[in-house]
Amino acid sequence: MATDSGTVWEYETVRPPREATMREAADPKELLNDLGRDGWELVETIEYTGGGTKFLVFKRPTDGDPDE
Secondary structure, three states: OEOOOOOEEEEEEEOOOEOOOOOOEOOOHHHHHHHHHOOOEEEEEEEOOOOOEEEEEEEEEEOOOOOO
């Protein structure tokens, strides 16, 4: 989506890592640092209705065609 400044954004969604029990989220620091080095910025979390994070949503500017 282009903004008034002409910036075109691309988006990425990631499921937070889970511990062996699948009930507790593992510390995502390494994943977040890797994505940050690649230019991704965390912009939102999408949560389950009963609680807990289902997805992390990231964005970064792209030089791509906004219609692609």
